[in-house]
Amino acid sequence: MAPRSDDEWQPVCRIVELEVDRGVTALVHGQAIAIFRTGDDMVYALGNHDPFARATGGGISKGIVGRRDEVPFVASPAHRHAFDLRSGRCLDDTHVSVPAYAVKVVDGVVMIGHRKVDAA
Numbered sequence: 001m002a003p004r005s006d007d008e009w010q011p012v013c014r015i016v017e018l019e020v021d022r023g024v025t026a027l028v029h030g031q032a033i034a035i036f037r038t039g040d041d042m043v044y045a046l047g048n049h050d051p052f053a054r055a056t057g058g059g060i061s062k063g064i065v066g067r068r069d070e071v072p073f074v075a076s077p078a079h080r081h082a083f084d085l086r087s088g089r090c091l092d093d094t095h096v097s098v099p100a101y102a103v104k105v106v107d108g109v110v111m112i113g114h115r116k117v118d119a120a
Contacts, residue, residue: 008113008114009104009111009112009113010028010029010111010112010113011109011110011111012026012028012035012109012110012111012112013026013035013109013110014108014109014110015037015041015043015105015108015109015110016108018035018036018037018043018110019037020037020038020039021036021037021038021039021065021066022036022037022065023035023036023060023061023062023063023065023074024061025048025059025061026112028045028101028112029112029114031047031099032047032048032049032059033045033046033047033048033101033112034046034047034048034059034060034061034063034074035061035103035110035112036061036065036072036074036085038065038072038085042072042085043103043105043110044072044085044086044100044103045100045101045102045103045112046060046074046083046085046088046098046099046100046101047060047088047098047099047100047101048060048061049098050063050076050077050078050079050081050098051090051096051097051098052076052078052079052081052096053076053077053078053079060074060076060077060083060098062077063075063076063077063083064077064080065085066082068082068091071084071086071091072084072085072086073085073091081093081096083097083098085100086100087100087116088100088116099115099116100115100116101113101114101115101116102114102115102116
């Protein structure tokens with residue numbers, strides 16, 4: 001197995017720059033990524049598109065962040081479908097998902113890795 005290189009992790013911003021329960025968009029690895037910080041200082045990253053929206057424009061980063069039981073989610077701005085912030089899976093339609101990306105915080109800096117591989 002080849003060793004992982006540091007270029008897999010792209011620094012995006014400082015965690016203190018992220019508003020709690022609000023999304024921001026960043027270009028990471030050539031993709032528009034929606035980044036969210038929750039009240040417990042967890043940071044999540046999803047692909048910034050709404051698969052239910054027909055028109056282009058505002059992405060999932062403009063959605064409302066909340067919780068269903070213990071599942072942190074963002075509700076899409078267009079149709080309010082909830083997407084699990086950890087996996088990108090739609091909580092309302094299990095056949096739909098958005099890409100989820102690996103995230104880590106190092107010395108207060110949010111680092112975004114590559115797309116997570118779906119667990120079959």
